Amino acid sequence: MSGPGGAQEVRADAPDPLYDRLTAYAGRPAATAGTGKDPVNAPMIRHWCEAMGDASPAYRGPDAVAPPTMLQSWTMGGLTGHPHGTGRSAAYDELLRLLDGAGYTSVVATDCEQEYLRPLRPGDLITFDAVIESVSPRKTTKLGTGHFVTTRMDVRANGEPAGTHRFRILKYRPARRNPPLRPRPVINRDNAGFWAGVAEHRLLIQRCTGCATLRFPWLPGCNACAGQEWDTVEAGGGGTVFSHVVMHHPSFPAFDPSGEGGPYAVALIELAEGVRIVGNVIGVPYDKVRVGLPVRLEFLRTDPELELPVFRASEGG
Numbered sequence: 670m671s672g673p674g675g676a677q678e679v680r681a682d683a684p685d686p687l688y689d690r691l692t693a694y695a696g697r698p699a700a701t702a703g704t705g706k707d708p709v710n711a712p713m714i715r716h717w718c719e720a721m722g723d724a725s726p727a728y729r730g731p732d733a734v735a736p737p738t739m740l741q742s743w744t745m746g747g748l749t750g751h752p753h754g755t756g757r758s759a760a761y762d763e764l765l766r767l768l769d770g771a772g773y774t775s776v777v778a779t780d781c782e783q784e785y786l787r788p789l790r791p792g793d794l795i796t797f798d799a800v801i802e803s804v805s806p807r808k809t810t811k812l813g814t815g816h817f818v819t820t821r822m823d824v825r826a827n828g829e830p831a832g833t834h835r836f837r838i839l840k841y842r843p844a845r846r847n848p849p850l851r852p853r854p855v856i857n858r859d860n861a862g863f864w865a866g867v868a869e870h871r872l873l874i875q876r877c878t879g880c881a882t883l884r885f886p887w888l889p890g891c892n893a894c895a896g897q898e899w900d901t902v903e904a905g906g907g908g909t910v911f912s913h914v915v916m917h918h919p920s921f922p923a924f925d926p927s928g929e930g931g932p933y934a935v936a937l938i939e940l941a942e943g944v945r946i947v948g949n950v951i952g953v954p955y956d957k958v959r960v961g962l963p964v965r966l967e968f969l970r971t972d973p974e975l976e977l978p979v980f981r982a983s984e985g986g
């Protein structure tokens with residue numbers, strides 16, 4: 670399908686030479702000769718039942734069996750090993766590289782499916798193999814276009830077939846989204862003069878004509894003498910970081926200079942004129958922003974409709 674602005678999308682009926690290469694991997698091993706880290710055992714069964722809130726008497730006592738849905742847990746490699754226990758096969762790695770190379774660089778697990786052939790009991794020794802069962806034709810989903818890859822793990826207990834575990838992933842090219850935009854400033858009668866200045870690349874500070882006190886942000890009256898009359902002075906552009914925070918969560922790509930949604934620094938800048946203004950610090954990594962860092966005013970066009978004052982670090986940080 671090809672929608673407006675979707676030049677990168679592929680038509681569902683377009684020929685797909687990659688597909689023939691992908692299907693050649695069906696039937697090849699995904700993992701071989703895996704061994705469970707521990708035999709089936711009562712403590713793991715008890716922890717699983719507690720976590721799941723499953724109080725079935727079938728999983729307790731001298732005749733206990735393991736909950737069937739624990740099947741995959743006996744094959745897991747632990748935190749320092751691959752989830753398939755012995756590591757992926759060369760064929761599976763090759764298949765993923767082929768998909769990466771074709772631009773299907775993102776991955777999401779979509780579903781799993783289990784069959785139980787024999788109950789597992791404490792003391793059973795677990796072995797397993799996994800095979801690449803199928804690779805789907807190219808599909809377009811909400812996430813993007815890609816191929817589903819299904820692996821099937823055959824689990825044995827003391828050498829006897831005990832169950833199968835099918836696991837499906839989608840390797841896909843993320844759908845293009847419109848670039849994220851920053852929230853629009855609220856412009857009203859009290860601050861319109863400030864934004865008019867920004868449009869001319871001037872950072873204007875209000876000055877009370879009664880007592881000459883500078884104020885920022887813009888306000889209708891003077892906090893020092895309550896005077897209502899004011900004019901403006903243009904900031905020279907020099908300042909220092911008075912205080913700052915680094916935003917990690919939630920991710921907001923519009924604020925990250927890389928557009929990735931990574932961390933970014935928000936600073937309270939003390940201008941040379943003495944007033945303070947909140948803005949982004951640019952020109953240094955977010956973790957190099959520090960109190961006292963000298964900065965210089967710049968205007969950044971964040972998108973076609975918005976320009977903002979930002980502050981460039983004038984040293985290496």
Ligand code: ZN
Pocket residue numbers: 877878879880881882891892893894895896
């Ligand atoms: Zn005043």
